[in-house]
Amino acid sequence: MSRPLPRRTVLRGMLAGVAVAVPLPRLAAMLDGNGTAWADQTPLLPRYLTWFFGNGADPTQWVPQAVGHGAEWSLSPSLMPLAEFKPWLSVLSGYEVKIPALYAHKSAPAAVLTGAQAAMNGDVTAPSIDQKIAALINKDTAFPSGVHVGISNVTGAGALDFNISFNGPNAPNPPNYSPADLFATLLTLSGAQEPDPSLFRRKNILDVVAEEAKALQHQLGAEDRVRLDRHLEGIAELQTQIDATITAADCGTPIDPDVAYPNRGEDGSISLDRCRAFADLLAFACACELTRVASFVFSCAACHAPYTEAGLGNVTFHEDFGHRLSPMGIDYATGGFHTGVAYAMSGLAELLKRFRDTPDVTGNLLDNAVIYTTSCVGQPWDHRMDDFPLLVAGKAGGLLRGDLHHRAPGDNASKVPFSLLKLFGSPETSFGAAEGLVSETIPELLA
């Protein structure tokens, strides 16, 4: 089975005797006269990413001093690595996670990602914002459930395991930690290589596997049927990618991380080169509309990895700095924590740079993106959930105002993901559950 290819499918050709469609990249010439929609009047779709860093931020360093727009506000110390992207930033401060803090490093990230409480075992109870948006805008791409990458593969004391993207309870989208692996996948989809005739065999095999799975469905209980349905979705998604490979777009060639960043460190280790490698690949995938939705885990909730490259030694950032337990004393620990948060923002800056430098239709990819950045806790040493780190980068194709610090002390943090969901045209009138439930957006965000 196959899914429809992206709408930029315009050329047709023959491969191994089979008619194929050859998609092209987004070109201004394919737009309507105003450059705001495709020629057939379908709207341009912004891209959505969740960017997550573990262990929170210190509000005294994170929150900019002044509120307002443009010259009215300046970046805070933690956000200084993002200085050159200030026109695209919307800092939302004062917001509070209203979900009861039952589980440190679990309740809060679950709330800002799904609007609902975490399950005790570290699972979520509702789908995450990226998956809700994927359902709206990504079904016709090669990765309907999005592309999900991660820098650190060190766990975080239970928390939400490695994951920030959830199709629902017990249905995570674990991150891919290997830029080389993602490069290889994107290369086959880029049109830079001749399609391999064996692709048809793989597709046929997947048909057989799907047939087998469907036959098994009848014997299963309700929850297992849901699990196997998800497996079947995965089979269909893989077949979509094979179709897209056969009919690959001419998007150029993605940057090979082994050539560009040979010293980036092992898969799962933290380095800015690894951030750069994934930034290159995500910018490529989004520009080529191989996906419009992605997630990027710099470090998972309560991540126990060291920030060695930031000069913070080979100790766990979570404990020595997040909880300020360094034997070097509390002042060193506090300073190190601030260094670490700025380091994480340097990782985000690499993504914003690639997006800003990638042309997209009439502007650049950052103009047409929404990058929702958040964490697992407010200030980590006491697991606070007020004044939560919430940052949106990008202008969503002109829908977002940008260059904004909006402060709303005590307001519900769920309003941020709900506002983003509405940007993508969701008909839903509310978001979240229980104390996390909201039905209002943040109008100040909009242009």
Place this chain on the structure above:
Amino acid sequence: MRRGDSQPLGVLLAALLGASACYQGDSANADGSAGTTTAAATGDDPGTTAPTTTASDSDGDEPDAPQTVPGPTLRRLTASEFAHAMQDLLGPVDLGTVEADSLQDGFFAVGAARVALSPAGVAKYEQAIGDATAQAFADPARVAQILRCVPTQLADTACMRDALATFGRRAWRRPLTGVELERYLGVAAAVGTETGDVVVGLRHAVWALLQAPHFLYRVELGLPSPDDDGRLRFTSYEMASRLAFTLWNTLPDEALLDAAEADLLVDGPGVGEQAARMLADPRARQGVHNFIAELYGLWALGEKVKDDTLFPQWTPTLKAVMRDELLARVEDVVFDQPADFFSLYDGQKVFVNNELAAVYGLDPVEPDVFRAAMLPEGSPRRGLIGSALVLAMNSLPARTSATERGQFIAESLLCRTVPPPPPNVDTNLDDPDVEDPGPQTLREKLEPHRADPSCSGCHNITDPLGLALEHFDTIGRWRDTDQGLTIDASGELDGKYFADGGELALLLREHPVVANCLVRKLYTYAGGRLPLPRETDTIAEVEDELALAGNRFDKLLLALVTHDDFRFAHPAGTVVGEDIEGDKP
């Protein structure tokens, strides 16, 4: 780490729901409470399934509340099961990564029964299996080992049929139906015709067979058994699968499948005969390794960092030998002696190379080999809690953690629940009101916080146990003092005094809860879910068998896999009460 929310000093000051919410008694609720959010029925809506029984109690006591019992569920092969199965089928192959296991209720085995594979995970399987089959089929000699018959031409359909039928039976742990066999023969014929190579065709059929849910998931669903009160009885083939994954952490062998084919695995004696054979097989060590690795969270060792300026001894080779040592201790007690499993808890036999010997204060030998050794008589280092691995795994990068070490003892050995830390509690141990308190032992640092009623409830579970190990530093070496100060390692376990970690180890071995806890952990691992309250009797029966067998772990495995609750399941949504006639045999 993912074992609970065990960030060390975050837990330290934690009292999630106040002191009263924390377990402090002896009748541990074990790990049962930890999974209540997801341990509910996993099958169809109860309303659609006729209850097996109705709740009533004829002896006049207060009737137990009816419980909805989960039905059997699919379990995705864990990464370890997958790797072993692939090696069994294809021989040594380099396996690409597959989607990571999910840890739930302390076990990957539980996550495997709950969590769905992501779309990216499906692609990873396709690639890993494709690459592995390509490697294996590149060597004609290897192909002859993988397939019982290797055809030379496409017309040799009998040989192709035999090859796929026998391979399929092994991979799927049951014979393929006629329709299924035709499906895979179709793949082999189509690709064989296209490529002109029948073996390439068979390789693609094998690739397909190994992507099928019947390989990637444990499909053990049972069949209604009218003679057994409507319960579901696992078929002989399903029992072969259950036995093999539980005892060997891999697929059944041909002998086990032959026993299944002869339908010999539908009663306790038949299962017992095969299980006894399997426990004598070297693969049983692989099975016990995997249980121990999950039980003690050995997967986390790889990501455990130590401050390399303070502990340059913390090398990859030291970590590896620590892991090897723990498994060697278990093998020694379970297989080589074999002896009382709980001798692990207080024993002084260790296994070292020279690098680990230095941690234990033992002399090096030449040539340097991995060897058994005895700790000196009178050594306060005893048992699991004195092993370098347990001490180092449950410590911070730069200092020890009484809370983490205590949590290991409380959760892993005593099945006590330590709730996660609450919010809004500063986890820093330094007293901000005191400018320079001077050096303090960890006990001294902890005392004020343990006096805080909002913290003491939970920390009284962990800290007194962990402080017993303060004579061992963050990588497990003996130390006389902490920052030059005298260490007080004494404490109490359930009213019994101990002077140090060695005495605590002795108390743990004799503790009345450890056997029940071990059985509960094994039951959770083998069943892929936490025991239900109604299975308390089962746990107790298996525990009795363990005691009768002198606490031999191999006998425990035998008792578990021959128990009715391992051979039967209830239809999803069945409502049962405890002690109801017909509910259990």
